[in-house]
Amino acid sequence: MTTAQLRVGIIGAGIGKSHAEGYAKQSRVQIAAIAGLDDRVKTLASTYGARTYGDYTELLAQPDIDAVSVCVPNGLHHEVTLAALKAGKHVLVEKPLARTPAEGQEMLDAAKAAGKILMISFNHRQRSDVQYIKQQIDSGRLGRIYYAKSYWMRRAGIPGINSWFVNKNMAGGGPLIDLGVHMLDIAMYLLNEPKPLAVSAGTFAEFGPRGQKGSGGIRQTVEGTYEVEDLATAMIRLEGGAMLHLEASWATHGPNGDDFGVILYGTEGGAELKVVNYNNINTVRIFYDEKDGTQVDLTPKIIPGGGHADVIKNFVAAILDNAPAIPSADDGLRRTQVIDACYRSSIDGAEIRL
Numbered sequence: 001m002t003t004a005q006l007r008v009g010i011i012g013a014g015i016g017k018s019h020a021e022g023y024a025k026q027s028r029v030q031i032a033a034i035a036g037l038d039d040r041v042k043t044l045a046s047t048y049g050a051r052t053y054g055d056y057t058e059l060l061a062q063p064d065i066d067a068v069s070v071c072v073p074n075g076l077h078h079e080v081t082l083a084a085l086k087a088g089k090h091v092l093v094e095k096p097l098a099r100t101p102a103e104g105q106e107m108l109d110a111a112k113a114a115g116k117i118l119m120i121s122f123n124h125r126q127r128s129d130v131q132y133i134k135q136q137i138d139s140g141r142l143g144r145i146y147y148a149k150s151y152w153m154r155r156a157g158i159p160g161i162n163s164w165f166v167n168k169n170m171a172g173g174g175p176l177i178d179l180g181v182h183m184l185d186i187a188m189y190l191l192n193e194p195k196p197l198a199v200s201a202g203t204f205a206e207f208g209p210r211g212q213k214g215s216g217g218i219r220q221t222v223e224g225t226y227e228v229e230d231l232a233t234a235m236i237r238l239e240g241g242a243m244l245h246l247e248a249s250w251a252t253h254g255p256n257g258d259d260f261g262v263i264l265y266g267t268e269g270g271a272e273l274k275v276v277n278y279n280n281i282n283t284v285r286i287f288y289d290e291k292d293g294t295q296v297d298l299t300p301k302i303i304p305g306g307g308h309a310d311v312i313k314n315f316v317a318a319i320l321d322n323a324p325a326i327p328s329a330d331d332g333l334r335r336t337q338v339i340d341a342c343y344r345s346s347i348d349g350a351e352i353r354l
C-alpha cells in the first residue's frame, strides 16, 4: 500500500528520465508507470519500481494514475495530451506545446473542458540563473528593457539524420521549435510577457540536406532524409516598442559549440545569461553605471539549480495545493504562435503581423 497523494505515469523515456528524477524528489508522489516503445522504459521503470506499458493508451486506462508527463516526440503531444485529458489525468507536456497553434489551442480547450491542469515543461526558465535575472528586472534595477537577444547556437549538433527530430511531420520544425522555443520562452518571461506584434524570420538548411549530422561537436556525414531547417533567425517586434532577436541552430560554421544565452539591454542596466557547453558556473553578468559614471560588471555567484525539478514541483503543487500552474500552457501556446509566425515569415519572405 502506498501513502502517496499523487500517482503519476510518464509517457516516453528519453527526457522522461528527467521527469522521473523530478517526481522522485517529491515525497507526496509515486511514479506508478512508464510507457514507451524502447528499452529505456524498462530501465527507468526498474529504478522507481514502476509498471511498464508499450501502448500509452493502456497506461492512460489505469484508474490509479492521477497525472502524466507527456515526453513523446513533438508530433504526438497533441494526440497523447488529448487522450490523457479525456482519461481524466492532469498533464505536464514537454516543449514545444504542439506543432501548430491550432493543435495547441485544442489542447488548452480540452484541459478547460476536463477541469484538469495542463502545464508545459519550460525547464530552462526555472534555472536559478534565469530566476536571478528575473528578480533583477522585477526590482527595477535594469530599468525598462528595450532590446533583447536570445539564442541557442550549436556548431555541430544535428540530431540523428533519420530520427524524428529531422522529420517535419513529427517534429514540426528544426532547431527553432526544438531549442529556439526555450530561448523565446526565457526572453518573453524575462520581458514580462509583452504582446508580440510582428515577426520577420529566415530559416536555412545548409548542413542537414548534405547529411552532416553531429553529436558532441563532431560532424559526421550520414545517409538519410532531412526535412527541417538547421538555422533560424528572427526579429520580433513587441508591444511597448521593444525588439527581440531570436536565433537557433543545430549546425553552423561559427564560434559557438553548444551555447545558449540572453542579453538584455535596459535603460538603467543590462544583464547577460551565457551558458557555454552546458557549463553552469558564472553564467550571469549584470552591467550598470555608478553615479560617478564608473562602469560596473557584476558576476553574481549563483548556485546552479532549478530546471525540470522545479517544473515538476510546481506541477505537483498545482494539483495538490491549488498553486499556480507555472509554466502555463497559455505561455506554451503563445510561444507556438510566434514560432509558427517565424516559419510563415520565412516561407513568405515577409514580415508577419500577429
Ligand SMILES: NC(=O)c1ccc[n+]([C@@H]2O[C@H](COP(=O)([O-])OP(=O)(O)OC[C@H]3O[C@@H](n4cnc5c(N)ncnc54)[C@H](O)[C@@H]3O)[C@@H](O)[C@H]2O)c1
Binding pocket: 011, 012, 013, 014, 015, 016, 035, 036, 037, 038, 040, 041, 054, 055, 056, 071, 072, 073, 074, 076, 094, 095, 096, 121, 122, 123, 178
Ligand atoms: N525540456 C527539455 O530540455 C527537453 C530535452 C529533450 C527533449 N525534450 C522534448 O521531449 C520530447 C521527447 O524528446 P526526447 O529527446 O526524449 O525523444 P526520444 O526520441 O529520446 O524519446 C522519445 C520517447 O517517446 C517514446 N515514444 C515514441 N512514440 C511513442 C508512442 N507512439 N507511444 C508511446 N511512446 C512513444 C519512445 O519510445 C521514447 O521513449 C520532445 O517533445 C522534445 O522536444 C525536451
